[in-house]
Amino acid sequence: MSTNNERYGLLIDYDFCTGCHTCETACKVEHKLTHGQWGIKLSQDGPRKLENGRYEFTYVPIPTSLCDLCEDLVKAGKFPTCVAHCQADVMSYGLVKDLAKKMAAKPKMVLFAPK
């Protein structure tokens, strides 16, 4: 088991995730996942009207147990493909401890350390 200091993860700024399905597709294509299988899966909350008249409409993609943090790509010096292609540029890859620092700086962030 690796220690927290060397674990890697995905930081997602769900303030701006548009639900474009790009991360899901990129992952499926890269890992040749079959119909019905996902390395990352989008979930949706809303749209729902709030008391202040604005709306809650939020997407969060959740890495599944099939996510290997794109081991092969990372070894080759690339970013995980979901991170590289995220249309809204809301995904980051890195050491959990570094991502946690970024997370502290802005609300509506979620940090996943799938393995």
Add this chain to the structure above:
Amino acid sequence: MAYEISEYYQKHKGESQWQDGEYTCTRTTMWTGPGCHNGCGVVYYTKNGKVEKVEGDPYNPFNLGKLCMRCLNYVEAASSPERLKWPLKRVGERGENKWERISWDEAYDLIVKEVRRIQSKYGPESIVAMEGTGRNVIWQVPYLCYAGFGSPNFTLGFLSGESCSMPRLVTEAVIQGDFSFGDYSAHFPDRYDNPTWKVPGVILIWGQNAIISNPDSSLGHWIVECMKRGSKLIVVDPMLTWLAAKADYWLQVRPGTDAALAMAMNDVIIKEDLYDHDFVEKWTVGFDEFAERVATMPAERAAEITWVPKDIIEGAARLFAKADGAATTWGVSVDMAVAGVSAAHAITGLWSITGNLDKPGGQSIIQYAYDLGMAYDYGLEILSEEVKAKRIGNELPLKQTGYGATAHSDTLLKQIENGGNPYPIKMFWFQSTNPIANMGAEAPRIYKAIKSTEFNVVVDLFMTPTAVACADLVLPCAMSSERWSNRNWWMPLAGIRKVAEYEEAKSDEQLILELGKRLNPEMFPWKDDKEWNDWIIKEQGSKAGITYDQLNDMIYSYDHFEYYRYEKGLLRRDGLPGFNTLSGKVELKIGLFESWGLDPLPWYQEPPESPYSTPELFKKYPLILTTGHRSWEFFHSEHRQLKLNREFHPDPLIKINPETAAKYGIKEGDWVWVENYRGRFKQKVKFEELHPLVVNAEHGWWFPEMEGAEPTLFGVFDSNSNNLTTMCQNGPTGYGAPYKNQLCKIYKVTEENSKILPSEQVTKLGGFNYVYK
């Protein structure tokens, strides 16, 4: 989060091609098909002449390393076993879907024989060439039409009122002399870091779910980048999109009433003295008349017409006018109404009177890089005046004066239906267009028209419903990675490099060139597609001072761009300050319209069918049907055969407010029939936050997995929203059509009411039993 570049790509910076193990990696541009209007930068990984993987090019400033779902799944598309592989000649009857393989030479011989016969018997104008939405066939097909067939009748796949972009573009052309786009820094290679660029204070998104749709000039997610940097949003949309949910103002407009809304917003800005006096005085003409006209549409009145509450209209107008830079992004919804041109006029007014034109973070005047913008008029000058005058719809003033090269689809349809007066239509050339699946309003009527000719050719990637229904010859087209081409729309100028081959498929350039050489060799002097591209880059784009090979090595090239060019005399040919219009100013009152006897000021007209214009009909059909909104997975009728895209989106969806559904006893996931007096179609219900009286159906649906032969015809009419839309109801300019504002009713699909499906109804039983006017 900045746009980071991985170690791997840093290592390959500046390289346009390199070897990675057994793969050859190539940086170039993708520009359909399949895909969309945009030209994202890609890296192809090829092995043995096949693309095995595609990544976004992190060094391309356009997409900054990102690809969306459609290009990420390019490999499935390019290697799909269903792709057309070689020329096919019809052996059975039209509609039987029976073909035999022939060689390209045989195909060319057949075409030349038929073209010669039709030219001499009926005149070249009896041949109509069309393409679908203008992408990487934008200049090739018009050139074939004019230079190869000698016909002035190049048109856009039966698009009624040319209501995709054309109304907006011609309106901008007559008002401000150039096109303009919301300024998301598109024209700078250093993008958001460019020091002269400013984040728009407000972004007005009008009739477009920008993050899903794919206009020529921008990627929707650039708006998200601006949101992160502080831009506020105003969204005009009948449906609560993700963007609308994040907006400061969401204007839930009644479909087809955009002109009234835009007039009222202008009125609020003028009445509350929020307009830019300095800009208006120095750089516009007709302001007083414009102000007087928009005053006929005060916010109270617009609220009644548009169903947007008065305080929201006013609030949005104020926010727009007071913003430090207001950028506008608009979609086909603006065009798709009889009053489309007028809506475009009034929206152009908004950015003009607030001084947002040609200013950082406002509305950028983006010209084509190095003036190289090949379009629908490529080759038109070859035709004699006499032939040009025969163009269908030539009597429309905007056409006559050169604002729009295309023949008018609605007039074309009428000409076919009236028995060929003033001359018969005998041949269709369809290149990358599938008009009975989408684009043509009133699909069943289009179906009859395309079957009426003597000879039809379809060039496409897959066998389509249009091809089965009417083609005598089907030719396989190359995909983006299989062609030498270039993208010259807006910025940057980019090379498209051939890295793969597929069976006998040929690029649009290649097949048009080979055919052109047989039809009219003088006009097709280039040796091959590469030489044609080279000629274009060197001649038409001479300002760039590069060859085609150099462009491919550079991948893309940005022309110089600066703001406030109207002040510096950089927009007009005569070098004087001002805009590229007759008066040199922004014409809030359009001089050209006035001289043609058209209303020079914005006006509002109810959609031809609506709760107010046809109250009796509304009793029978109590819902407003809007169609044509985009989805992540598909581009118009493309991508339906791709398993991955279909996994995300297996069925055609109609979006309905849950309250409305409950009223009709409908649950989410139910299939419903959507019907009006023109016909019906079925789609699956999805709940959305829509106005309770509005339903929103998808377009472009056909089912490649279904039987291709008639009567099924890939089920093309079963879920086709264009069974309910209408041709030939255009605005006074000939532009604009009510695609997005029809009336309908809905009811649940049952076994009982589904014994005869629309495809059978149309192909076998003579169509729905209504008679069009």
